[in-house]
Amino acid sequence: MSDKAISGFAAFIDRKSREAAAAELPPYATELEQPLDRMTTIGSPWTERLFDGLFYLSPLPPRLPACHLIFVQSRDGNTGARNPQTLGGGETDKHLIYEGLTRVSADAVLAGASTVRGGSMVFSVWHPELVRLRHALGQPRHPVQIIATRRGVPIDRERLYNIPELRLVLLTAPGGIAAMREALAERPWITSIVVDAGFTLADAFEQMRAMGIERISAVGGRGLAAELIDAALVQDLYLTTSPLPGGEPGTPIYPRPLDLRTVVRKRGTLHEAGVLFEHSLLPPTSRIHSR
Numbered sequence: 001m002s003d004k005a006i007s008g009f010a011a012f013i014d015r016k017s018r019e020a021a022a023a024e025l026p027p028y029a030t031e032l033e034q035p036l037d038r039m040t041t042i043g044s045p046w047t048e049r050l051f052d053g054l055f056y057l058s059p060l061p062p063r064l065p066a067c068h069l070i071f072v073q074s075r076d077g078n079t080g081a082r083n084p085q086t087l088g089g090g091e092t093d094k095h096l097i098y099e100g101l102t103r104v105s106a107d108a109v110l111a112g113a114s115t116v117r118g119g120s121m122v123f124s125v126w127h128p129e130l131v132r133l134r135h136a137l138g139q140p141r142h143p144v145q146i147i148a149t150r151r152g153v154p155i156d157r158e159r160l161y162n163i164p165e166l167r168l169v170l171l172t173a174p175g176g177i178a179a180m181r182e183a184l185a186e187r188p189w190i191t192s193i194v195v196d197a198g199f200t201l202a203d204a205f206e207q208m209r210a211m212g213i214e215r216i217s218a219v220g221g222r223g224l225a226a227e228l229i230d231a232a233l234v235q236d237l238y239l240t241t242s243p244l245p246g247g248e249p250g251t252p253i254y255p256r257p258l259d260l261r262t263v264v265r266k267r268g269t270l271h272e273a274g275v276l277f278e279h280s281l282l283p284p285t286s287r288i289h290s291r
């Protein structure tokens with residue numbers, strides 16, 4: 001990697017960390033807290049004060065990584081937006097939940113290609129309190145970055161694929177591999193897993209668990225989320241609903257109603273009054289694998 005790229009990533013980390021540390025984060029107030037017995041808990045005095053309690057995660061399933069979805073939606077249920085922050089979930093959602101509690105213990109973050117395309121994102125934790133908590137949990141500085149792309153992504157052009165200290169997994173298809181072959185050959189820090197008719201998303205998840213990836217934070221978009229739900233690979237949904245209408249019309253997380261069991265519900269306070277955060281479980285019956 002060139003010196004320019006290294007200093008570019010260092011400057012990026014510095015900017016993200018300063019932004020996170022400077023954000024004003026009104027605390028949440030708990031309305032419902034009914035976790036199941038075997039759930040994992042996460043928290044530090046700082047997160048517990050802002051989140052008004054511990055954060056819960058489902059236990060690891062056998063053979064597969066645990067996987068949760070983290071989304072923000074407008075009041076009228078849309079998730080599509082070039083910058084999902086404009087949907088109005090607020091700063092506490094962004095810094096404490098999205099780039100925080102859902103990610104702090106995750107081995108990997110998973111995103112669909114449309115969510116990363118054109119952006120210069122890296123999925124990690126940035127607030128100094130969360131960086132400390134991630135370190136205390138024994139996790140490396142950055143989660144593995146998993147990008148799903150059947151067609152392939154512009155590896156030469158985007159920051160995400162050009163930082164050797166970031167472990168990257170591409171979930172792709174035979175056509176994607178063909179399109180990216182040369183670029184991949186030059187980047188040993190990227191692992192490709194080919195998903196096709198004979199090797200499903202569930203098989204890819206099993207392979208990732210064997211690689212040491214035990215917990216995945218899936219950040220969308222809804223296209224990938226629906227596939228993960230349909231493949232019964234998701235245990236938890238962390239959903240923040242904004243008090244504002246908006247987003248691209250007709251872009252719900254999932255095209256049909258989901259039968260969810262809500263275990264935690266919190267409300268935003270102060271200038272984020274009206275924000276609703278819910279942690280819900282997908283029904284266990286939809287998570288039984290045939291294999």
Ligand SMILES: NC(=O)c1ccc[n+]([C@@H]2O[C@H](COP(=O)([O-])OP(=O)(O)OC[C@H]3O[C@@H](n4cnc5c(N)ncnc54)[C@H](OP(=O)(O)O)[C@@H]3O)[C@@H](O)[C@H]2O)c1
Nearest residue numbers: 071072081112113114115148149150151220221222223224
């Ligand atoms: N509100 C939120 O919380 C939130 C969160 C994330 C994103 N968003 C927004 O949602 C929009 C993007 O969502 P989206 O549903 O259009 O796209 P997406 O889910 O981000 O990405 C879809 C793409 O992922 C790849 N993909 C999906 N399933 C795959 C599989 N099984 N194997 C390999 N690759 C697979 C394909 O990439 P290729 O086309 O490369 O083949 C597909 O076109 C954007 O506006 C984004 O900003 C909102």
